[in-house]
Amino acid sequence: MVQTKWRILVKLSQAQFVEKEMTDNHERRPEPRKHSNLGRVAALGFGLIGVLIALAVATGRGASGAPNPPAHNSSVQLDEPSQVRATQSTTPAEQPLVDTDDLPTVDKLSRAFAAVASKLEPAVVNIFTEGTERARRPPSGTPLDDFFERFFRDQPEGQRRRSLGSGVIVDPRGYVITNNHVIENADEIEVRFSDQTRYQAEVIGTDPATDLAVLRIDADRTFAYVDFGSSENTMVGEWVLAMGNPFGFGHTVTAGIVSAKGRLIGQGSYDNFIQTDAAINPGNSGGPLVNMRGEIIGINSNIISSSGGNMGIGFAIPSDMTRKIYDQLVSVGKVTRGWLGVSIQNLTPDLARSFGLSGQKGAVISEILEPNGPAAKAGLEAGDIIVELNGVSIESNNHLVHIVADVRPDETVPVKFYRDGELRTTDVTMALRTIDANLTPEPPTQDRGRLGISGQNLSDELATELGASSAAGVVLMDIDQDGPGEDAGLRRGDIIIEANRQPVRNVDDLQRLIGEVPAGGDLLLRIERIVSGQQSSFLWIPVRLE
Known part of the structure; x- marks a missing residue:
């Protein structure tokens, strides 16, 4: 009815405009003015009578409940309590932004x-x-705390540690995917189903670099399992369900959407997380994130929280990556990755401009790590900008790391790169990536030696990860509380490069030089300490040995 009145008012305005135009034209005619005035009065009178009749008809139809003509505007009409349909906009040629006619009802x-x-x-x-967990020092407040957080847990040495998590069966033979941190250092693993059936499980393989692990249930039967879906084809905004065992309450399902893809959260070289607002809490780790077809698109792994519970920001390892890791762990028990032998950084707009390039996609080689490494043998140099590897366009330095890792060691692939503004091509034969193994701590030992530390050799890869300038030495991975090393001021991440004015190239050198110090004698250490980012300081530290 309101729309009908509105159209009448528009018609009235148009009638008045036409009447005025007719009046103006009439005034220009050489007839007496009295005829013109009489015509205007008559036209106005008939117009008002027409308006009153139209309003009366429209009001009567509205009051009688008869349907009014549809309005052509951008309003939203509710056809049913459970359905919402957006009407077309002002012109028939325009289409609504989203066609919601075929959306399911809330019940569906x-x-x-x-x-x-x-x-x-x-x-x-x-x-x-x-399982039994070993000790570690409390956080020391250095920039390396986040780096070493990947290696240690806050548990006293020799104490029994119980943990809980989740997993999902992906093979009827009883193969289970979960997070590595759920089963790390476990002596006993029990798998419990929603019907409270329990089985023991064994570890088939782990990949700490991606925080994934594969278990096998010890039972002579087949199991229900879930298929993998495509995380690559999953779209932001899709509905997803997170399933698992939060806080030990047992089988729990929460719903949300895919909030983002390709998230980098500082967990390592293979960051590529799916972000979701489906509730993920402690205990959900290792459980599946599934789409509405019941397919795994991710393995729940991390949350960002100031309280320890869900705050609507959870992360899952993409299913495409999970499937690759799973296949290798089941077939050979370990994961192998390709290694290019370069240190890289993102191609920023400023860097692209300085290199004379207009694009911003690719990865800049900042350093060739080994003179006889794959990149060096292929003729790559610092300053080259890799834009394609093995037929895949490179989006960023993180993307290049993933593409290189997917190449089998000893496989030769083409590389496209820019040098001095010229696009070039070469072939590179990948080596075996060993940095992930180097970043895995040595098995815990009860005897840390007279210095009270555990360490490992400083490899080129580890030096790059730490941002160290030293070419050789021993990296302190853990320090005994109240031991001689801690009393002297040594910290995790310190790199011992000299002992009693003699160079320390590896663990063997350090053990030999410590053995030459008599009981109660002093050991003078020279160390490199990472201060912040890529900056280091060099210190002399004396240690009294027992």
């Missing part, structure tokens, strides 16, 4: 959630572990 969406949760429930397991 609810039933879809329930169907996926019911289908996957037999294949999602709770994982309980028990």
Whole structure:
């Protein structure tokens, strides 16, 4: 009715405009003015009568409940309580931004959630572990705390440690995918189903670099399992379900959407997380993130929280990466990756401009790590900008790390790069990446030696990871509380490069020089200490040995 009145008012305005134009034209005619005035009065009178009649008709139809003509505007009409449909905009040629006519009702969406949760429930397991954890120093407040956080847990040495997590069966033979940190250092692993059935499980393989692990249930039977979906084809905004064992409450399902993809959260070289607002809490680690087809698109792994609980920001390892790791762990028990032998950084707009390039995609080689490494043998140099490897366009330095890792060691692939503004091509034969193994701490020992430390050789890869300038030495990975090293002021991450004025190239050198010091004698150490970022300081530290 309101729309009808509005159209009448528009018509009235148009009638007045036409009447005025007719009046103006009439005034220009050489007829007496009295005829013109009489015509205007008559036209105005008939117009008002027409308006009153139209309003009366429109009001009567509105009051009688008869349907009014549809309005052509951008309003939202509710056809049913459970459906929302956006009408077309002002012109017939324009289409709505989103066609919502075929969207499911709330009831249908609810039933879809329930169907996926019911289908996957037999294949999602709770994982309980028990093991012995070794000690580590409390955080020392240095820039390397985040780096060493990957290696140690806050548990006293010799104490039994119990943990809980989640997992998902991906093979009817009982293969389970979970997070490495769920089963790390576990002596016993128990897998518990939603019906409270329990089984022991063994570790098939782990990959700390991606925080993934594969278990096998010790049982002579087949199991329900879940298929992998494509994380690459998953879109931001899709509905997802997170399943697992939060806080040990048992089988739990939460819903949300994919908030973002390709997130870098500082967990390592292979950061590429799916972000979701589906509730993920402690205990959900290792459980699946699934789409509405009941397929795994991620393995829940991390949360960002100031309270320890869900704050709507959770992260899952993409299923495409998980599937590659799973296949290698099941087939050979370990993960192998290609290594190019370069240190790289992102191509920023400023760098691109300085190199005479207009694009911003690619990775800049900042350093050739080994003179006989794959990159050096292929003729690559510092300052080259890699834009394609093995037929894949490189988006960023992180992307290049992933593409290189997917290449098998000893496989030769083409590389496209810019040098001095010229696009060039070469072939590179990948080597075996060993940095991930180097970053894995040595097995804990009860005897840390007279210095009270555990360390490992400073490799080129580890030096790059730490930002160290020393070419050789021993990196302190852990320090005994109240030991001679800690009393003297040594810290995790310190690099011992000299002992009693003699060079320390490796662990053997350090042990030999310590053995030459008599009981109660002093050991004069020269160390490199990472201060911040790529900056270091060099210190002399005397240690009294027992």
